[in-house]
């Protein structure tokens with residue numbers, strides 16, 4: 001297994017070709033200058049588990065917040081945007097797994113590998129961010145955007161239900 005990954009500690013908005021590193025099994029650097037991302041092992045388990053061409057990882061506030069406030073999955077049903085996961089049933093359910101954020105990377109990689117489902121191309125890492133994948137970079141990016149949209153929707157749903165006033169009692 002060989003794949004390209006960004007160099008650790010680079011500004012994500014300013015990445016160039018020179019910041020891409022080719023790594024092999026075990027995360028060994030094969031080509032390029034720099035240090036492969038600390039989370040290379042997480043990308044590796046996903047490339048091994050599925051027949052995919054790209055894995056993207058982002059740290060967003062909403063994904064960190066929502067993953068901290070739900071159980072072992074973020075579940076949404078009937079939203080038009082779920083079609084972005086190639087789920088076309090009218091009442092499609094998106095079950096995005098949530099895994100604990102272990103600082104021990106091999107342990108975190110194991111948790112992501114175990115939780116990743118073939119029908120939903122994304123995993124949330126609690127208080128951390130999103131892993132999403134696809135057959136191409138464009139598809140992986142779309143899956144990141146759909147997941148972030150679902151996180152935003154979940155966040156607003158939780159916020160609104162927390163603010164809903166108590167029904168007046170009939171005494």
Ligand SMILES: [Zn+2]
Nearest residue numbers: 039057059129
């Ligand atoms: Zn991360």
